[in-house]
Amino acid sequence: MSQKPFLRVENIRKRFGPIVASDGVSLEIEQGEIHSLLGENGAGKSVLMSMICGMVRPDEGEIVFKGQSVRFNSPREAIRQRIGMVHQHFMLVPNLTVAENYILGQGSPLRVINDMDEVHAKIRELSDRYALDVRPDAIIEDLSVGEQQRVEILKVLFHGIDLLILDEPTAVLTPQETDRLLSLMGDLAKDGKTVVFISHKLDEVMRVSNRIGVMRDGRVVHTVNVGETNARELARMMVGRDVRMELPRSPEPPGHIVLSVDKLTCRAETGLPAVRGVSLYVRAGEIVGIAGVSGNGQTELSLALSGLLPVDSGRVILNGKDITGLDPARINASSFSHIPEDRHKHGIVASMSLSENTILQRYDQKPFASRGMLNRGVIGEHTRDLIKRFRIKSRDEDQPIGALSGGNQQKLVVARELARNPDFILVNQLARGIDIGAMEFVMEEMLKQRDNGRAILLISTELEELFAICDRILVMFHGEILGELPPDRTRLDELGLLMAGQTNQPALAS
Numbered sequence: 001m002s003q004k005p006f007l008r009v010e011n012i013r014k015r016f017g018p019i020v021a022s023d024g025v026s027l028e029i030e031q032g033e034i035h036s037l038l039g040e041n042g043a044g045k046s047v048l049m050s051m052i053c054g055m056v057r058p059d060e061g062e063i064v065f066k067g068q069s070v071r072f073n074s075p076r077e078a079i080r081q082r083i084g085m086v087h088q089h090f091m092l093v094p095n096l097t098v099a100e101n102y103i104l105g106q107g108s109p110l111r112v113i114n115d116m117d118e119v120h121a122k123i124r125e126l127s128d129r130y131a132l133d134v135r136p137d138a139i140i141e142d143l144s145v146g147e148q149q150r151v152e153i154l155k156v157l158f159h160g161i162d163l164l165i166l167d168e169p170t171a172v173l174t175p176q177e178t179d180r181l182l183s184l185m186g187d188l189a190k191d192g193k194t195v196v197f198i199s200h201k202l203d204e205v206m207r208v209s210n211r212i213g214v215m216r217d218g219r220v221v222h223t224v225n226v227g228e229t230n231a232r233e234l235a236r237m238m239v240g241r242d243v244r245m246e247l248p249r250s251p252e253p254p255g256h257i258v259l260s261v262d263k264l265t266c267r268a269e270t271g272l273p274a275v276r277g278v279s280l281y282v283r284a285g286e287i288v289g290i291a292g293v294s295g296n297g298q299t300e301l302s303l304a305l306s307g308l309l310p311v312d313s314g315r316v317i318l319n320g321k322d323i324t325g326l327d328p329a330r331i332n333a334s335s336f337s338h339i340p341e342d343r344h345k346h347g348i349v350a351s352m353s354l355s356e357n358t359i360l361q362r363y364d365q366k367p368f369a370s371r372g373m374l375n376r377g378v379i380g381e382h383t384r385d386l387i388k389r390f391r392i393k394s395r396d397e398d399q400p401i402g403a404l405s406g407g408n409q410q411k412l413v414v415a416r417e418l419a420r421n422p423d424f425i426l427v428n429q430l431a432r433g434i435d436i437g438a439m440e441f442v443m444e445e446m447l448k449q450r451d452n453g454r455a456i457l458l459i460s461t462e463l464e465e466l467f468a469i470c471d472r473i474l475v476m477f478h479g480e481i482l483g484e485l486p487p488d489r490t491r492l493d494e495l496g497l498l499m500a501g502q503t504n505q506p507a508l509a510s
């Protein structure tokens, strides 16, 4: 690493109306390092990085890159200076090929030559060099989330970068894809590239970083070398207190069956079988987990249960009533809450306010409406209460939810669904984007719901989350439930083997 900082950010300020996203933030990054950024939801990580990559303009302060003061008006200008960012939400055109996406509107010299063979060859070369497995002629919409992310990373490499910024890249990845991404970061650093890695997952940050910066309230408040810290200390720096991962729970036995699923089958959007004869039940007062490497039918199972995907055969019974194949609105009205995997598609309407999002499914119900009129006072009060209880960082309840940081959007979805007092709660990826302090709170809330007699089905790729709050864990593999494990008598590696489809284990309960 060189002595002079490769990137220096000095005293940057950025406001969005009354919200201070960057409060005089300063940061130094060395060439060839992997520098992680941690911080609570809304601490200002994404906004800071968006300013470095030309997406957002700072109000004040200076960015010095390779010794020169820079001010970008667009991401394209930043890319010209060899700075690229992969965002939380991919920016690829779904019905175009990888190669077409790369030359689209970028003004690349290769586009002027218009030599697609050359573009394809360059993609293949980079794909081979960094083991990215990206085919230039693949259509984006046919690719899995992990593949699309590798396409995004290769896109930035394609245009040539020295600084790569990755904003929560592992939030949507399987453990195997995460391992692969972390080793890619190491390879890039070996090639002299510099990587900024934003994540809420402390174990990943500890594994891959050279240095770690911790942000709070729009500033970097600590920067530490990875060898001089540990996950517990990082958590304390972020949240300002110790974070408990072991949560107390009442020993009450579960009650009657609230949801039962009998031999459910359904196909994925591609038409291929995704859920193959799944049977399960969830009782009042218990949390049943579904573990599995993503892509094993969990997405389709949750969409089919909530009416968002047609069921081919089998039955779903909620509180004794057959809800199989009902439309989502009717399922929602049957005391069924859903915290979806993809909040943008199924959880929120980004352009609508927090208040409107809070009552999405209940805009015509008491106390939010009476005699065909919205009770704006009641809706506002209810939303303010959720904002306060879940510490959702926002200007006020009238702000569009799309302007909130990712983790704060997720907190509103969780708050809304729990506030509906449902009998059954379906959760697919509770933690998505939520910081560890808020995660502790959200898990406590889930346990309170359980202790109040709710039945909860928690689909997750985060094993720690499943072990922390589930009473039983089912393992899903290739669209089937392979077995059930008691979390208090199962080791992580046993669960991992079952998730890989290995069923001949002693821990497997009948």
Ligand SMILES: Nc1ncnc2c1ncn2[C@@H]1O[C@H](COP(=O)(O)OP(=O)(O)OP(=O)(O)O)[C@@H](O)[C@H]1O
Pocket (backbone or CB within 6 Å): 016, 019, 020, 021, 039, 040, 041, 042, 043, 044, 045, 046, 047, 048, 393, 394, 403, 404, 405, 406, 407, 408, 433, 435
């Ligand atoms: N376009 C915008 N309009 C208004 N406020 C915004 C906008 N973009 C960001 N903010 C606000 O700036 C603050 C910092 O947001 P940022 O996305 O940087 O947080 P973060 O640290 O990345 O959080 P998370 O961990 O949840 O992703 C938040 O309070 C957010 O609501």
